[in-house]
Amino acid sequence: MTDSSISHGDRPDRPHVVILGAGFAGLAAMKVLGGKAVDVTVIDRTNHHLFQPLLYQVATAALNPADIAMPIRRIVRRSKNIRVLMGEVQSIDPERRVVRLDHGEIPYDFLIVATGAGHSYFGHDEWEKDAPGLKSIEDALEIRRRVLSAFEVAERESDPNRRQAALTFAIIGAGPTGVELAGTLSEVARKTLARDFRRIDPTQARILLLEGGPRVLAAYPEELSESARKQLEQLGVEVRLNSRVTHIDPEGVNIGDERIEARTVIWAAGVAASPLATGLGAPLDKAGRVKVEPDLTIPGHAEVFVVGDLMAKFQDGEMVPGVAPAAMQAGRYAAKSLLQQIAGKPRKPFHYVDKGLLATIGRASAVADLRGLTFSGLPAWLLWLFVHLFFLIGFRNRLLVMIQWAYSYLTYDRGARLITTTWHGLTQMRPETNGSESHRSS
Amino acid sequence: MTDSSISHGDRPDRPHVVILGAGFAGLAAMKVLGGKAVDVTVIDRTNHHLFQPLLYQVATAALNPADIAMPIRRIVRRSKNIRVLMGEVQSIDPERRVVRLDHGEIPYDFLIVATGAGHSYFGHDEWEKDAPGLKSIEDALEIRRRVLSAFEVAERESDPNRRQAALTFAIIGAGPTGVELAGTLSEVARKTLARDFRRIDPTQARILLLEGGPRVLAAYPEELSESARKQLEQLGVEVRLNSRVTHIDPEGVNIGDERIEARTVIWAAGVAASPLATGLGAPLDKAGRVKVEPDLTIPGHAEVFVVGDLMAKFQDGEMVPGVAPAAMQAGRYAAKSLLQQIAGKPRKPFHYVDKGLLATIGRASAVADLRGLTFSGLPAWLLWLFVHLFFLIGFRNRLLVMIQWAYSYLTYDRGARLITTTWHGLTQMRPETNGSESHRSS
Numbered sequence: 068m069t070d071s072s073i074s075h076g077d078r079p080d081r082p083h084v085v086i087l088g089a090g091f092a093g094l095a096a097m098k099v100l101g102g103k104a105v106d107v108t109v110i111d112r113t114n115h116h117l118f119q120p121l122l123y124q125v126a127t128a129a130l131n132p133a134d135i136a137m138p139i140r141r142i143v144r145r146s147k148n149i150r151v152l153m154g155e156v157q158s159i160d161p162e163r164r165v166v167r168l169d170h171g172e173i174p175y176d177f178l179i180v181a182t183g184a185g186h187s188y189f190g191h192d193e194w195e196k197d198a199p200g201l202k203s204i205e206d207a208l209e210i211r212r213r214v215l216s217a218f219e220v221a222e223r224e225s226d227p228n229r230r231q232a233a234l235t236f237a238i239i240g241a242g243p244t245g246v247e248l249a250g251t252l253s254e255v256a257r258k259t260l261a262r263d264f265r266r267i268d269p270t271q272a273r274i275l276l277l278e279g280g281p282r283v284l285a286a287y288p289e290e291l292s293e294s295a296r297k298q299l300e301q302l303g304v305e306v307r308l309n310s311r312v313t314h315i316d317p318e319g320v321n322i323g324d325e326r327i328e329a330r331t332v333i334w335a336a337g338v339a340a341s342p343l344a345t346g347l348g349a350p351l352d353k354a355g356r357v358k359v360e361p362d363l364t365i366p367g368h369a370e371v372f373v374v375g376d377l378m379a380k381f382q383d384g385e386m387v388p389g390v391a392p393a394a395m396q397a398g399r400y401a402a403k404s405l406l407q408q409i410a411g412k413p414r415k416p417f418h419y420v421d422k423g424l425l426a427t428i429g430r431a432s433a434v435a436d437l438r439g440l441t442f443s444g445l446p447a448w449l450l451w452l453f454v455h456l457f458f459l460i461g462f463r464n465r466l467l468v469m470i471q472w473a474y475s476y477l478t479y480d481r482g483a484r485l486i487t488t489t490w491h492g493l494t495q496m497r498p499e500t501n502g503s504e505s506h507r508s509s
Numbered sequence: 510m511t512d513s514s515i516s517h518g519d520r521p522d523r524p525h526v527v528i529l530g531a532g533f534a535g536l537a538a539m540k541v542l543g544g545k546a547v548d549v550t551v552i553d554r555t556n557h558h559l560f561q562p563l564l565y566q567v568a569t570a571a572l573n574p575a576d577i578a579m580p581i582r583r584i585v586r587r588s589k590n591i592r593v594l595m596g597e598v599q600s601i602d603p604e605r606r607v608v609r610l611d612h613g614e615i616p617y618d619f620l621i622v623a624t625g626a627g628h629s630y631f632g633h634d635e636w637e638k639d640a641p642g643l644k645s646i647e648d649a650l651e652i653r654r655r656v657l658s659a660f661e662v663a664e665r666e667s668d669p670n671r672r673q674a675a676l677t678f679a680i681i682g683a684g685p686t687g688v689e690l691a692g693t694l695s696e697v698a699r700k701t702l703a704r705d706f707r708r709i710d711p712t713q714a715r716i717l718l719l720e721g722g723p724r725v726l727a728a729y730p731e732e733l734s735e736s737a738r739k740q741l742e743q744l745g746v747e748v749r750l751n752s753r754v755t756h757i758d759p760e761g762v763n764i765g766d767e768r769i770e771a772r773t774v775i776w777a778a779g780v781a782a783s784p785l786a787t788g789l790g791a792p793l794d795k796a797g798r799v800k801v802e803p804d805l806t807i808p809g810h811a812e813v814f815v816v817g818d819l820m821a822k823f824q825d826g827e828m829v830p831g832v833a834p835a836a837m838q839a840g841r842y843a844a845k846s847l848l849q850q851i852a853g854k855p856r857k858p859f860h861y862v863d864k865g866l867l868a869t870i871g872r873a874s875a876v877a878d879l880r881g882l883t884f885s886g887l888p889a890w891l892l893w894l895f896v897h898l899f900f901l902i903g904f905r906n907r908l909l910v911m912i913q914w915a916y917s918y919l920t921y922d923r924g925a926r927l928i929t930t931t932w933h934g935l936t937q938m939r940p941e942t943n944g945s946e947s948h949r950s951s
Binding site for chain 2: 113114115131132133134136138140141144147150151152153154204205208215216219222223262263264265266463464466467470471474480482483484485486487488
């Protein structure tokens with residue numbers, strides 16, 4: 068079958084821009100290119116843009132997946148020059164200027180690679196099944212299932228050691244995601260579930276935050292790391308610094324010689340760039356990110372931009388961080404640059420404007436570093452709330468999230484406490500039965 | 510391990526009531542027994558009560574799973590005499606008065622079996638993978654994934670026949686669920702998705718409602734069936750009566766000699782009682798339901814009640830229908846009966862009070878039969894809306910559902926248009942690639 072319509076649309080005279088990935092960087096590029104004199108094809112493996120900073124709230128049953136995800140098609144509905152394809156990119160051929168999908172190729176005049184990053188298990192991929200990370204909706208639902216199931220298993224369990232293991236949660240890595248998860252899980256156990264069980268006392272759950280380095284939130288100023296650690300401990304989290312995990316299995320984790328029995332382990336430690344980066348022929352850094360030129364393109368290919376978490380860009384001796392604002396700035400820059408080039412204007416180099424760092428820890432707990440102005444606790448948390456609501460896409464989502472947050476804040480309840488599994492059809496799903504149980508006296 | 514605490518709680522002198530299943534019948538029984546002088550154990554294979562009448566709205570991306578599901582523990586949080594166990598019941602032994610779980614047994618003094626019904630493929634279980642039914646959250650998410658993916662596949666597809674097959678949806682069975690699904694899917698294609706694609710025109714989607722019998726909604730008076738058929742056709746559904754499906758495969762369905770290429774097939778035709786019924790030693794009807802005594806118990810075991818969709822109960826020569834109001838009445842009756850017996854009072858027979866039938870078809874379309882008073886269209890739909898919002902559990906759910914319905918009604922948009930799959934970890938999910946595609950001219 069031959070079909071070129073997808074590649075250049077109805078206007079073969081217009082340059083064709085292909086955007087890979089509809090995260091923060093890809094979406095920012097789309098918004099610039101909508102309605103402009105270019106044809107755009109966006110390819111993503113999912114059908115939705117995901118507001119990743121709130122993903123931990125799906126994992127901890129506070130929000131629904133649809134509250135933080137929006138169909139890409141819906142976002143660009145009015146931009147008739149943008150097509151969206153749900154598909155998996157196999158590879159990129161910069162020499163022939165084509166992107167290879169499962170079944171076919173798409174040629175481009177400009178390419179914006181924004182496929183982001185996944186988890187890295189530092190060479191221990193076998194750990195993943197026992198310690199899922201948090202990058203996608205599927206990840207979040209899997210973590211939610213494991214967390215809520217752990218309390219169910221504990222309630223059925225009659226052996227005290229196994230029961231305590233079911234009530235022990237280990238979060239590996241004390242970056243922003245690990246800190247958010249630990250703080251929130253502690254709240255779930257101590258507040259949300261406190262009165263819902265009869266045999267177990269959920270407030271006895273242990274939440275361990277295991278960090279290989281000497282402090283939490285290593286990217287933040289030292290006094291904020293210390294403040295975050297204190298706020299975590301006030302929320303009931305056991306923070307273990309300089310604790311490098313050496314082994315993970317379904318029953319727990321090892322830190323050197325120490326063994327911790329923990330039925331639920333969550334990975335928030337390592338990030339690895341999308342494997343698509345390797346095929347570009349550009350130099351990569353240790354995490355697999357693409358070392359880009361000052362204009363975010365790859366050497367020898369001024370038509371190929373790499374943006375977002377996939378790019379390795381230094382500015383003033385420091386790496387541009389893998390955060391949403393940086394991704395949005397890079398995406399917007401790439402789109403504007405190629406429009407300038409089409410218009411025959413010269414490109415300016417990319418300049419990242421650092422607006423600060425903001426991390427939440429739990430209810431009324433957060434830390435903020437606004438270019439030297441640091442603060443923590445309630446003021447930082449209110450700022451976090453405002454910023455995240457403001458940037459959450461779509462009026463409707465914003466309203467629903469606001470209602471659910473207000474409800475949760477007032478009642479400590481969480482609206483999405485569902486244990487769901489995969490569709491198996493007539494082979495009905497079964498609850499997890501790792502724990503032994505015996506309900507009858509003998 | 511021995512452990513009798515689960516069976517009789519802290520008060521071994523109190524009778525122990527075990528309720529299997531937390532659907533409408535089980536929940537109604539729980540509410541009667543909460544706070545009474547009995548110990549209650551509720552066992553369900555999921556952690557939530559599901560408001561099944563709105564499940565089709567999850568399948569069609571209007572509502573989130575958590576909007577229509579509530580953790581069972583949360584519902585009975587304040588009833589300290591009720592324990593909830595998430596678990597799979599293997600069998601029931603009425604002689605020894607025990608329920609067998611995966612790992613252990615639970616003895617009972619009274620048993621309320623309310624495990625409901627699943628799909629029946631009339632001896633063709635192999636059809637299920639190509640034609641899922643709609644009973645659980647997992648079913649609904651699977652149907653949502655298939656429906657939304659079909660449009661994505663069509664957009665990628667360059668072969669016109671395959672594209673049309675991707676845009677053809679066959680719903681088998683024109684009972685209430687089939688009618689709701691067909692009407693709503695038509696609205697999704699014609700309104701929600703209308704402007705979101707570039708190559709395909711979603712309004713060209715074919716929605717087929719295939720019914721083996723001579724009319725839709727066979728349980729309703731004939732003029733309402735006719736009204737429902739007309740309302741469906743106004744919404745763009747092709748209603749095919751007297752069309753018995755003889756074969757289903759991944760590419761479509763056969764009706765006798767006729768072949769219909771349809772990538773998405775949904776089963777709404779047959780219902781089979783929970784297999785637990787077979788172990789009771791009581792007589793069953795053809796659909797596997799338990800033929801109960803006038804007091805909803807099984808012959809020879811006045812302590813075992815069978816309620817909800819699992820019971821076969823005749824009243825005035827007609828079967829009590831498998832609808833939520835009947836299940837709630839039966840659950841309440843069983844709970845009250847056993848309390849009366851404990852109090853030494855005689856039991857009265859169960860009497861079903863028929864409050865009427867109500868089925869929705871789509872936007873402003875419905876039919877109602879209130880004990881002879883029949884009406885359809887907007888008035889029936891408003892009644893449907895009111896009744897369903899009223900009975901939806903929990904203030905919070907009600908509020909969120911109301912907002913989402915108002916939003917959908919005004920904008921034709923749907924808030925939960927997510928394609929999600931199973932958690933696979935590093936083995937990243939892939940979009941479906943049944944259709945061939947080729948994007949490059951050659």
